[in-house]
Amino acid sequence: MAREILTEGIVLRRWYAGEYDKWISFLTPEHGKLRLRVRGARKPTSKMGMLTEPLNRLKARVIEGRTQKLVAQPQLVRGYVPLRTELERLSIALALCETLDRWLPDEHAEPEAYATLILALESLESGVPAEWVAAWALWRWLAMLGYSPDRERCGRCGKALPESVEESTDTTNASRVACASESVSAVLLPTEGLLLCARCAAQHDGIVFTPESLQRLQRWMQGERLSVGSRPEVGQSLVRAALRYAECVLESPVRWLEFWARLNTLRENG
Numbered sequence: 001m002a003r004e005i006l007t008e009g010i011v012l013r014r015w016y017a018g019e020y021d022k023w024i025s026f027l028t029p030e031h032g033k034l035r036l037r038v039r040g041a042r043k044p045t046s047k048m049g050m051l052t053e054p055l056n057r058l059k060a061r062v063i064e065g066r067t068q069k070l071v072a073q074p075q076l077v078r079g080y081v082p083l084r085t086e087l088e089r090l091s092i093a094l095a096l097c098e099t100l101d102r103w104l105p106d107e108h109a110e111p112e113a114y115a116t117l118i119l120a121l122e123s124l125e126s127g128v129p130a131e132w133v134a135a136w137a138l139w140r141w142l143a144m145l146g147y148s149p150d151r152e153r154c155g156r157c158g159k160a161l162p163e164s165v166e167e168s169t170d171t172t173n174a175s176r177v178a179c180a181s182e183s184v185s186a187v188l189l190p191t192e193g194l195l196l197c198a199r200c201a202a203q204h205d206g207i208v209f210t211p212e213s214l215q216r217l218q219r220w221m222q223g224e225r226l227s228v229g230s231r232p233e234v235g236q237s238l239v240r241a242a243l244r245y246a247e248c249v250l251e252s253p254v255r256w257l258e259f260w261a262r263l264n265t266l267r268e269n270g
Contacts, residue, residue: 003064007031008077010057010117012101016042024052024071025101026060029111033104036062036071048074054097055080055121082125092130096120096137102252103141116140123226131235135216136226138242143221147193147249151218154186155194161186162197162211185211188241190248207241210234 009028016022022041026034041048051058051074060074083093100117104110120137124130142148153160162185186209187201188194196204209217212234219227229235246252 004072005031005062005064006059007062008057008059009034010097010114010121011052011054012097013054014052020046022049022052026058026062026071027100027104027114027117028109029114030109031062032108032110033101033106034062034069035106036069038071051076055083055093057118080121080125083121089124089130092134093121093124096134099138099141103145103246103250110144113141113144116144119226128226128228129232129235131232131239132228133226135235135238135242136220138239138246139217139220140223142242142246142249145250147245148221149188149193149195151195151214151221154197154200155189155192156196156200159197161195162214185209185214188245190245193249207244209241210237213238213241 007028007030009026012025012027012033014022014024017037020040020042022038024036024038026036028034038048038052040046041052043049048071052071056076057078057080058074059077061072063070063072080093083089096117100113104113116137120133123133149155151161184198184201186195186197187204187206188209189196189201189204189206195209196206212229212231216227216229216234216238
């Protein structure tokens with residue numbers, strides 16, 4: 001007799017199988033990432049097709065057969081409809097789903113990774129700046145997967161890294177110019193996973209962190225919930241840093257986010 005489970009999860013990705021069926025990558029908090037077949041989803045009269053599209057949060061029966069798992073009786077819990085009306089937020093949401101589909105192994109429970117994705121999607125839906133959501137989610141997932149560098153001390157000399165700095169709420173042009181010329185607080189060597197103080201990093205080409213971006217990294221890696229700064233360029237720099245680090249340690253670039261990061265760079269440069 002086939003085993004059945006009733007679970008809730010979110011559709012990360014879908015691809016087609018045969019003439020009428022499709023497969024989905026379905027992330028659940030209790031059972032991890034499942035590869036599920038949705039029979040008849042592409043038939044014109046099927047209600048399963050739209051229900052099992054990416055970003056949909058579902059309750060469903062999962063039937064485990066001899067060679068594959070099937071979806072039955074899916075019910076929509078949340079569709080994140082506001083995300084689908086704005087291209088940038090939709091792109092970020094899909095990119096975050098793509099990231100987890102690529103990074104997580106099959107059928108290995110990661111409830112914290114699931115909770116992070118849900119909070120990220122809810123934050124995007126409520127209007128939180130996209131760069132901060134993406135940066136926070138990426139660094140939190142890297143920490144969960146065991147790729148968190150030592151954030152307290154230099155990986156070479158052992159000297160304590162600069163302590164957190166208070167974030168300025170001044171968003172005038174003068175403040176932005178000052179931010180652009182801030183001194184380097186630490187440099188991350190992606191191939192070694194080491195954070196170096198400014199003195200030790202002088203002869204190395206790595207990922208640069210200003211005092212404010214290092215503060216954010218330290219807090220997020222310690223498990224702090226999503227927090228938003230007053231300067232979007234700091235969030236954008238943290239996204240670019242996470243993408244570069246992830247590509248090195250996981251050998252898995254997130255192409256949607258890379259495209260978005262490059263687009264933001266072009267915007268900044270006029």
